[in-house]
Amino acid sequence: MFDLITSKDSNVKNDVLSGITVALALVPEAVAFAFVAGVEPMIGLYAAFMMGLITSAIGGRPGMISGATGAMAVVMVALVAQHGVQYLFAAVILAGLLQIMCGIFKLGKFIRLVPYPVMLGFVNGLAIVIFLAQLGQFKVTNAAGELQWMEGTLLYWMLGLVALTMAIIYLLPKLTKAVPASLVAIITVTLLVHGLDLEARTVIDFVRDLLPADQRDSATLAGELPSFAIPMVPFTWETFMIILPTSVILCLVGLIESLLTLSLIDEMTDTRGRGNKECVGQGVANTVNGFFGGMGGCAMIGQSMININSGGRGRLSGITAAVVLLGFILFAAPLIEMIPLAALVGVMFVVVIATFEWASFRIIRGVNKEDAFVLFLVTGVTVIADLAIAVVVGVIVSALVFAWKHARHIEAKSHVDNDGWKVYELDGPLFFGSVSHFKDLFDIANDPQDVVIDFKESRIWDSSGIDALDTLADKYEEQGKKLHIRHISDECRSLLRKADKFVEINVVEDPRYRVATDKLA
Structure with missing residues (x-):
């Protein structure tokens, strides 16, 4: 990644200035995603304010910016079209409560299990999505x-x-880092466009293009404070079943995007965010959104990169962005409406260059083909389909690759001891992926009368391994040979149906471990 980070530490000046920069970049994104979801622009702006303020104040990743996002917006379209915006508010509240539960039950820690190739694919895919959006x-x-x-x-x-x-943005930091280069660039281009009366589209032109023809002349970003209101929906089981599917998807998409963005910022800043706390922060923010007329949201990787690259590190940066955005809505809408789109597009293009993991091209030449495949797969699915789907697909494929790699990791060294018994010393895990290779390790027909299978350096992971050992015992018994099984756990022995009588117990040396099986679940 390009090293555009101006500071590793948080300070008030950097946080405030980077927050102002982020506020300017939030507006067109929030408006665009509101139209994607089929709701009014102000609902998207309210979401950006509330998500940014609450997650910055109580979330688990200082410096990360949250707001209305495209990943969440596309999930909302069908519900809004079929049942109206009030059902959306109810769905956002339920999604927020589900996210809070995820945090309480500490599910956020599982984001650390996402494989590195999936992370690279996520980062590269989102960089491409941001570029295409511009x-x-x-x-x-x-x-x-x-x-x-x-x-x-x-x-x-x-x-x-x-x-x-x-x-x-590229050249100013070589002269001074006293102010964020992105903020200077936006102000400079805005003054240039209006000072020289250049032919350039502004933020309000973008808003007008999204509105019906009869509303364009009255288009404005001016608004009022969001007000509390309980969603006007029937409090019935039918309503709950209508909003539940949307709420579950919003919960998952929001947490996946937020926690992966958290991991990315961790890597960029050499710090560690708190995933479970971020789950609660996102949940509280979405719940408040539903009661105050916002469309909800999650972490925004583009705006988060602007904040980090501009020196924003503390909670104050996100709080400043939210408060400044609200200030524009209430008091200074004309100022933000006059910003040229070219300035914001330029800032986002820099974000794309800084976000894309260019080193992945070098990594691809050095890693194995499986990791490279996962990287490209997650990148492609992120661009074509959806972030959440991409991450799930990437994790599943990575797990299958892992199982395939380890399927042949079980080996056996064999020798004949002083008593003429043949001893198989196993090494490696016995599980569903290695069962086939396990069966090929033994020469049942030519083995002597007594055969020892020693699991001292091996473990049985699941019921497939148990079944494989039972089957092997059957085959030796059919040949009239005696099997001796050593160094397996008590739990393994209790699960064996036929081979248990061949197990030799050694209280001192036998290991203790558990087996993944429904029989003991």
């Missing part, structure tokens, strides 16, 4: 009301201003 800013509405690509002078100015924004 391309929509290069489209304008034509006379027929349809979106088309920019042309002519408008396109040239857009490209030039994006390049200028990126140049300021």
Whole structure:
């Protein structure tokens, strides 16, 4: 990753200035995702304010920014279209409560089990998604009301201003790191556009393009404080069953994206966030959203990268971003409406370059083919489908790869002892993946009358291993040979149906471990 981080430590000045920068970048994202979900722009802006404020105050990862996100918005579309926005608020409340339960039961720790290739795929996939999302800013509405690509002078100015924004962000830190380069770039490009009256689209132009034709002239980002209201839905079992599927998916998508972003920031800042606390923070924030007219959300990797790269490290950075965003909504909407889209696109392009794990190209040449496959798979599924699906697919494939790799890790050294008994000394795990290879280790037909199977350096992991040992005992018994099984645990012995009579007990040397099986669950 490009090292754009200005500081490893938190301080008030950096947190405040980076928070202001993030607030400016939050607006078009929140508005766009509100339209994706099929709700009014203000509902997305309220979500960005409440999610950012609450998760920054009580969440488990200082410096991480939360708000309305595309991953959550696409889940909401069907519910809003079929039942209306009030059902969405109820679903967000339930999703928040489920997230709080995940935190209370300490499920956040399992994010640490996500394999490294899956993390790389997640990071690269989200970088590509952020990049593709910015391309929509290069489209304008034509006379027929349809979106088309920019042309002519408008396109040239857009490209030039994006390049200028990126140049300021890269070059300014070489001169001074007193202020975030992204904030300076946004202010400079805004002053340049309006001072020279350049032909450039602004934030309010973007909002107008998303509205119906009869509402465009009155478009504004000005609003009021969000107010408390209980969702206007029937409090019945039928309502619960309507919102439950959406709530569960919102809960899972929100936690997966938030906890993976937490892990990414941990890596970038050499610190460690608290996953379970973040689950509770996300849950409280979504629950409050539902009662105050917000669409809910989760961690935003793009805005989090802006914050980290601008020097934001403490909780104050996220709180500042949320409060400044609310200030714009209440008192200074015209100021944020006049920001050129090119400045925000330039900032996000820098985020894309900084987020993408360019070192993965070198890693691919050095790692095994299986890890490279998982990396590309997760990246592709993230871009094509959905982050949560991508991570689940990546973890499952990684688990299967792990099982396949370890399937041949069980080996046996054999020798004949002084009594003429053949001894098989096993080494490696016996489980569903290694059962087939386990059976090939023995020469039943040619073995002597007495055979020893020694598990001193091996373990039986699951019921498949137990069944394999039972089957092997059957085969030796059919040949009229006596089997001696040594160094297995009491639990293994209790699960054996046929081979248990061949087990030789050694109270001192026999190991103690458990077997994954439903019989003892």
